[in-house]
Each structure stands twice: as C-alpha cells, then as structure tokens.
Amino acid sequence: MTLEKERYERRAQETGTRLLPENDARLLQALETNDIVSYYDESASGERLLTSLAPIKTSQDCRECHSSKKTRGVIQLSTSLSAIDESLATSRKNSLLALIATIIVTALIAGQLLRRWARGPLEHLTGAMRNISQGDLEQSVKVVGQDEFGEMARIFNVMSTEIRMTHAGLRREQDKLTTIILGAEEGIIVTDGAGKVVLVNPAAERQLGKTAFHIIRAGFRELFDDAAEMDRWLRQNGTEPIVKLFNGRLFQVYVSTIQDASTAMIGTAALPRDVTEEKRLEEELRRLSTTDALTSLYNRRHMEYVLTTEHSRSARTKAPFAVLMLDIDHFKKFNDTYGHEQGDRVLQAVAKTFRDSLRKYDTACRYGGEEFIGILPQTNLDGGMAVAERLRSEVENLVVDGLKVTISIGVSAYPETGIESVDQLIHEADTALYR
Known part of the structure; x- marks a missing residue:
C-alpha cells in the first residue's frame, strides 16, 4: 500500500515584518553556517537581553513546496537577563562580604599569633633599653634565631657594649679631671655662657674665705668684692697675671673669657693663686742673698x-x-x-x-x-x-x-x-x- 505524502495547504498570500536588516552580520552568519548564533543585546529600555538566531533548516519534504534553499528562515529568540544579573550581583556581593570577613578573621588570627611570637622579644628589648636610659648600662638581651628579632638583639648587645666602653672611658677622664680640680692648690672658678658660676673648687673656697654657695650666689663679678675691677680684668682677657691684695693675702689671678671655635663666649674662668707665702719666701730669699x-x-x-x-x-x-x-x-x-x-x-x-x-x-x-x-x-x-x-x-x-x-x-x-x-x-x- 502506498501512503500519500502529507500535504499542507498553501497560503494564498504571505505577509511579514522585518526584524533584522538583510545585511545584518549575525543574520548572515546564521544563514551561512546554518547554526545557531547567540549574542548579547539591550532593549530599548536598557534591559540586557540574550538573543539567539536559530536557522530553520529545509528538509526533503519541505523542498517540494518551497525552494531548494537549505534554510527556510531564522527564528529570533530573545531572553531577558535581568533576573540572572540580579542573581549574579547578589552572589558577588555575598562573596565579597564573605571575602572581607575571611580577611578580617585571618588578620585577627595572624595578629594574635604575631603578638604571641613577637611580644616576648620586644618586651625584653624594650625593657633593656628603658634600663639603659635610666642609667643601668649592664644590659643585654638573649639572641634567639636568625630572624629580624635575633638581628635586633645582636645589634642591641653591640650597642650596649659600646655604650659601656664609652661611659667607662668618660668616667675615667671625669675622675682624672675631678682629681685635678679638687686636688689643685690653685683656685678654680668657672661660669657658663650666661655668666652663672657652675664650678668652685675647694682651693678657691679656702683661699678667698668664701663658701661655694656664697660665691655662686654673689656671682663671678663679685669674686673679689669689686665688680668694676673684675670687668677690667675680663677685658684684658688673661694676657698677664694680676696681682691682687685681698683679705690680707696676696693673690696672683688669671682671668679670661673662654670662646669656642666660632669665637662665641661659652664661659669665663678665674684661677686665683695665693702667693703670700711664696712672696714672703721670695723676699726672704732675696734678703738672705743680699x-x-x-x-x-x-x-x-x-x-x-x-x-x-x-x-x-x-x-x-x-x-x-x-x-x-x-x-x-x-x-x-x-x-x-x-x-x-x-x-x-x-x-x-x-x-x-x-x-x-x-x-x-x-x-x-x-x-x-x-x-x-x-x-x-x-x-x-x-x-x-x-x-x-x-x-x-x-x-x-x-x-x-x-x-x-x-x-x-x-x-x-x-x-x-x-x-x-x-x-x-x-x-x-x-x-x-x-x-
């Protein structure tokens, strides 16, 4: 038995509305390749769309009524992506918040671990530095490891050793200077740049018959109870010794202004020496010789x-x-x-x-x-x-x-x-x- 092919009634007239121009590249691509072409587009309202152009292939049965072209037409299917975009935005936001939370938690954990790791060495180093600043120079810290803290500890120990050596040297020089000043038979009175008396040795107290407190309070110009005479001596600036009779004693006095390299005054000094007995012996020697x-x-x-x-x-x-x-x-x-x-x-x-x-x-x-x-x-x-x-x-x-x-x-x-x-x-x- 022979089956008759299904027949479709032809339309008396066909009408159509063009959606894409004939020269549209994507349309031509779909017609040429006979494959689906998809692309993103926007609607007139700005809504993002996913559009697909699906070719309608011409089957063997269709060719009896239609042309022999392999593609009878193209179906345009546009789908709105608004829901998908909103979903993606929500997902990105949630992911970003989760990432930020993860970073914060990680930082807190790392900070806690770092504090536990660094706290001990830093406390030891800080404590040693504080003790040095308060005058305790016998300080050193334990060197642990080869990391930055170990290097800091090594540098600190070298520094503290150098400070101790320098301080010991300065102490020795200070002891020498103190011995010279306190043991000197000549009086030594020194002022700072502002003219304030800052040093009076015991010989000066003994020779002048004044306490250091009295000399400091009265001031350098009143050393021999004659400010005008002291000003005159200072103008001479130690060019020659001055012979002064004071309190029944004969003194040989050197008075000078001390200047730095730039000739700025940094202080004054007076070096009185009691020569009463020396002059008496000198006169006695002269008398004996004559x-x-x-x-x-x-x-x-x-x-x-x-x-x-x-x-x-x-x-x-x-x-x-x-x-x-x-x-x-x-x-x-x-x-x-x-x-x-x-x-x-x-x-x-x-x-x-x-x-x-x-x-x-x-x-x-x-x-x-x-x-x-x-x-x-x-x-x-x-x-x-x-x-x-x-x-x-x-x-x-x-x-x-x-x-x-x-x-x-x-x-x-x-x-x-x-x-x-x-x-x-x-x-x-x-x-x-x-x-």
Missing part, C-alpha cells in the same frame, strides 16, 4: 751693686755721694780676750747702731770681718764727715755686756775727691780710716 747673716746688714755683693748704681747716677746727674768705711778698733785682740761669741755680739751691736744712725735711703753694709761700709747718696765730703763723727760718738757710748768698744772711720766722696772708679773710692776711704 744680707749678712750675723749682722743683718747688706752683704758685700749687694754693696758692690749699690756702689755701682750710685756711681753711675752721680756721674750722670753730677749729684755727690759719700762712702764711709769703719773698723772696730783692736777687734782681733778683743776676740782673743773675750771669745768669738762675745765678739759676734759686739759686731751685732755696732751693726745695729750703724744702721740706725743712717737715713732710710742710705745703705749700711758689712764689708768683711769687723769692717763696715756706708753708702750715702746726695752727700758731699763734709756731710759724710758729719755722719761719721756722729756714728763714732754713738759707738763710743755703746756698752755691750758691760764692755765698751770704739771704731775708726774713713770717708771719701764723689766727685769732690776727683776719684773716678768705685774701687778707688773704697781704697780712699780705707786709707783715710787707717790715718
């Missing part, structure tokens, strides 16, 4: 100096001066009779009478043995003779331990006698003495 030990008259060395000085002055000014030479009569016999100790007492008594009989600017000297010489400036021959006669009479009236003694005196004068040299003057007086 004075006869037994009679306390000037010795022969000083006599020669004064004679030379007076001769030069007289030659220059034409002013006269006289020379007296006196000798104790028969002194050798006196010594032999009464002994040398008694003779020494006679020498001392005659020397005192001799010195007391002269003016304050005359010079009484022991020439040697029992011989004495007097040098009388501004005195001519007659004046010298008058002094000699008065002295002879005073010695004649002198009684030493119940004994009497007499002297002989010779006088010469310059320039009356025409003698030009000092030696000739002495020789002339000696010759006159024996006459």
Whole structure:
C-alpha cells in the first residue's frame, strides 16, 4: 500500500515584518553556517537581553513546496537577563562580604599569633633599653634565631657594649679631671655662657674665705668684692697675671673669657693663686742673698751693686755721694780676750747702731770681718764727715755686756775727691780710716 505524502495547504498570500536588516552580520552568519548564533543585546529600555538566531533548516519534504534553499528562515529568540544579573550581583556581593570577613578573621588570627611570637622579644628589648636610659648600662638581651628579632638583639648587645666602653672611658677622664680640680692648690672658678658660676673648687673656697654657695650666689663679678675691677680684668682677657691684695693675702689671678671655635663666649674662668707665702719666701730669699747673716746688714755683693748704681747716677746727674768705711778698733785682740761669741755680739751691736744712725735711703753694709761700709747718696765730703763723727760718738757710748768698744772711720766722696772708679773710692776711704 502506498501512503500519500502529507500535504499542507498553501497560503494564498504571505505577509511579514522585518526584524533584522538583510545585511545584518549575525543574520548572515546564521544563514551561512546554518547554526545557531547567540549574542548579547539591550532593549530599548536598557534591559540586557540574550538573543539567539536559530536557522530553520529545509528538509526533503519541505523542498517540494518551497525552494531548494537549505534554510527556510531564522527564528529570533530573545531572553531577558535581568533576573540572572540580579542573581549574579547578589552572589558577588555575598562573596565579597564573605571575602572581607575571611580577611578580617585571618588578620585577627595572624595578629594574635604575631603578638604571641613577637611580644616576648620586644618586651625584653624594650625593657633593656628603658634600663639603659635610666642609667643601668649592664644590659643585654638573649639572641634567639636568625630572624629580624635575633638581628635586633645582636645589634642591641653591640650597642650596649659600646655604650659601656664609652661611659667607662668618660668616667675615667671625669675622675682624672675631678682629681685635678679638687686636688689643685690653685683656685678654680668657672661660669657658663650666661655668666652663672657652675664650678668652685675647694682651693678657691679656702683661699678667698668664701663658701661655694656664697660665691655662686654673689656671682663671678663679685669674686673679689669689686665688680668694676673684675670687668677690667675680663677685658684684658688673661694676657698677664694680676696681682691682687685681698683679705690680707696676696693673690696672683688669671682671668679670661673662654670662646669656642666660632669665637662665641661659652664661659669665663678665674684661677686665683695665693702667693703670700711664696712672696714672703721670695723676699726672704732675696734678703738672705743680699744680707749678712750675723749682722743683718747688706752683704758685700749687694754693696758692690749699690756702689755701682750710685756711681753711675752721680756721674750722670753730677749729684755727690759719700762712702764711709769703719773698723772696730783692736777687734782681733778683743776676740782673743773675750771669745768669738762675745765678739759676734759686739759686731751685732755696732751693726745695729750703724744702721740706725743712717737715713732710710742710705745703705749700711758689712764689708768683711769687723769692717763696715756706708753708702750715702746726695752727700758731699763734709756731710759724710758729719755722719761719721756722729756714728763714732754713738759707738763710743755703746756698752755691750758691760764692755765698751770704739771704731775708726774713713770717708771719701764723689766727685769732690776727683776719684773716678768705685774701687778707688773704697781704697780712699780705707786709707783715710787707717790715718
């Protein structure tokens, strides 16, 4: 039995509405490939759409009524993606919130773990640094591991060792300086740049008779109770020592302004030294070097100096001066009779009478043995003779331990006698003495 093919009634007229232009690339692609073409598009309202172009393939049965083209047409199917987009946005939001929450939780856990891991080393390091800042330099921390904390611990230990060594060196130098300042016999008073007294050593207190508190309170300018004089000393700026009599003591004082490399004043200093005893010893030494030990008259060395000085002055000014030479009569016999100790007492008594009989600017000297010489400036021959006669009479009236003694005196004068040299003057007086 033969089956008849199904027939479809043809339309009398076909009408259509064009949805896509004939030259649409995606339409042409669907027709050409006979495969579904999908793409994203937007509606007039801006809604995102997924559009698919599905070709209607021409089957064998369809070709009897239709053309022989392999594609009879294209079905356009557009689907709104609004629901899908909203779902995706919600999913992204939820995923982002979950990610943020995960990060926060992870950070908290990591921070807690980090604190537990780092807290101990950091506390030890911080504590050691705090102790160093408070003056305890014997600090070190344990080095654990080769990480950053271990490196920090090693660097800290090196630093603390260097600080200890530097501090020990500074302490030694400070001890030396303190020993020098406290042990110095000279006073030391120092100010800062503002003029405030910042250092007073014990020698300064002792020498000036003031406490450090009093010196600091009164100020540097009142160190010797004379501010104007101190200002004048400061202007001299230590160019030479200053001799100052203060509280019955003689001081040699150095006063100077201390400047830095840029000549800015950073302080002042005064170094007073009590030279009272030194000057006394100096005067005593000078006296001993120019004075006869037994009679306390000037010795022969000083006599020669004064004679030379007076001769030069007289030659220059034409002013006269006289020379007296006196000798104790028969002194050798006196010594032999009464002994040398008694003779020494006679020498001392005659020397005192001799010195007391002269003016304050005359010079009484022991020439040697029992011989004495007097040098009388501004005195001519007659004046010298008058002094000699008065002295002879005073010695004649002198009684030493119940004994009497007499002297002989010779006088010469310059320039009356025409003698030009000092030696000739002495020789002339000696010759006159024996006459």
